[in-house]
Amino acid sequence: MCEVHRSVFTEMAYICQKFQDLTTNDFIAVSSSNIVDKGSTTWRTPSNIALVKYWGKRDPQLPENPSISFTLNNCHTITSLSFEKKSKIDKSFSFKIIFEGEEKPSFQPKILLFFERIVTYVPFIRDYDFVISSENSFPHSSGIASSASGMSAISMCLMQLEKMLNPTISETYFYQKASFLARLGSGSACRSVKGELVVWGEHKEIKGSSDLFGVPFTSEIAEIFKNYQDTVLLVDKGEKQVSSTVGHDLMYGHPFAKCRFEQAYKNISKMKSILEKGAISDFITLVEKEALTLHAMMMTSQPYFILMKPKTLEIIQKIWDYREVKDSNICFTLDAGANVHLLYPKNEKQAVQIFIEEELAVFCQNRHYIHDEVGSGAIELTGL
Template identity: 50%
Template sequence: MIRYSNPSLKLENARQNSGKVAWRSPSNIALVKYWGKYGLQLPRNPSVSLTLSASYTETTLAFLPRQQASKARFDKKISLEFYFEDQPAPAFEAKIEKFLESLLPIFPFLADLHLEIFSHNSFPHSAGIASSASSMAALALCLCSMEEVLFGTTLTQDDFYQKASFLARLGSGSAARSIHGRAVIWGKTSKQWETSEEWGVPFEALHPIFEDYQDTILLIHEGEKSVSSRAGHALMNQNPFSAIRYEQAHKHAVLMLEALQSGDLEKFIDITEKEAFVLHALMMVSEPSFVLMKPNTLRAIEAIQFFRQQTQIPICFTLDAGPNVHILYPKSYQERVLPFIKSELAPLAHHSKYILDQVSEGSIALD
């Protein structure tokens, strides 16, 4: 159960304390995709992801009593200033304010504070690299840390991360998977692994080959997506293939977990690439339909599959809800794969940009 703040602690502590907390949370790449939701940010099907390392958001949350803040907004439930890359970001601030208002039943003390949030990305936002996942995960962890600073309460590490994952999910579904490292499951599966729709659960039975798995992200397009993930999820409610998709995703989740446990790269590649194609096919048959892939996305996919066929190297691709291509391969093949990426794939990227990334241990608190 998620532990709520004690309302009796609310006023006295929040009115007298100030401080600052900071977290770094990585993005994640879903292998089995979450597409379609119900209720309060709950997934229609389970998803399985790998947590990344170099693609992350750093968030600093400064807080002080409203009465002591020169810019406190007493006409609103939440008094907030939000900065992205050190610049005011009104559109993001409005979203964060709405999110924090929704958390007042859990964190009633938020109404007595003035908050300053500073957020930085190591990668382009809104381009299909799950920036909302890393940003909401970092913010959720900051909120949990702030609660401990204000009230001196402590949770076990497992309970702390579970609560943060629960909160992050309320802001962005895929953020539930960015709290933990390595491989994460979110959503119920038909197998007896520990899973939940409320929060992400780390997959502890991960085969060693996946612990440092490489993900080179080819930045085909760095601009904002033409259709947001939130809008795309909503279109699944009328998608004629949604029921078939949810059934398929449940099967794929079980098969993927088996592959991650056994180290079966052939099964891993097969499911990973099918899931990428299915995600974008669902977009194309939505009403209205939309296409997030670019011509160079398809060229990169063809090149990766041809390279795998010619060399027998277990390299594969996946896509998030955007045009950029995630190139997945074991670290032991890095010396053979990187020259291929530089010579054949980088020219397909915008300004030849790509991010060298790999599986990480997850979120970390910052001094």
């Protein structure tokens, strides 16, 4: 039985009190004399894959433990936000959602909740009629963090509107607030604003780290972890049986929750050292243990559930066999779904991608997989 003398939450709260410079009040938009009647903006924001996982949160969308992720490049969402000043200003939110060319009323409740959470910080959203048009480069709701890329894309668009209204805001503030807003839509979305490695959650060893937004990992990174590759093996493109939101809620009262939060906090320290030293064997062990721990928490919650599929396990075994036979540095991680992220250094790219096509594609739905790599974060698209 794990004895926790002081919970991670308590330690993080202490650190927050001592070191955190920004509070939620710092993100309330200031009034501006600029008038913007209508316009549009388009951003492309990536998904991300956590190396040390976050699983469990408290209101309002704050993590119970810190996490660190690779920002991806090819798995992304492109969102255009069109806006026009309401003819009559009221307290309601006015928006229409178009996803991959079709209007999506089913997305309305999530965006409405998001607007309700952020209106204190961007009160101007009550003044406009919005059309939100999005498309993904990967299957929605299949466990590739579509909410992360989707909510961060909307947040970038809203911050672009805020900058039109108040051109004096700094670039640093722009991105920090975009991450802050994205977090209120989907926790992991705050890690999709910047790259290449992003930490979310207070940690005494990560300079500037915060529960309120993600921060780039600024320590030195060994050469082997630069340009890291991630092939997403699409075992199941369908929507997950249990949403991440439900899964997070099941950490309340979970018998192993406190031990897990403490473990993740310690694993951030370990990962920091691993990334600095280039200790790839330790990286493999820690990343795979984190993935399996995440799913172990799902399998031991009440009610318990399993998101892995039989083909997920077959892929994992194939990865282990290949690593042993070829003396390779490949490893896997899992998000909250059945799909497998195969991580490997760029110097193994050619050999690993042959292995994927010859031995792993057969376990993927319609032999579908996505070759990806570490990316730099959100990009504004112009001329669209």
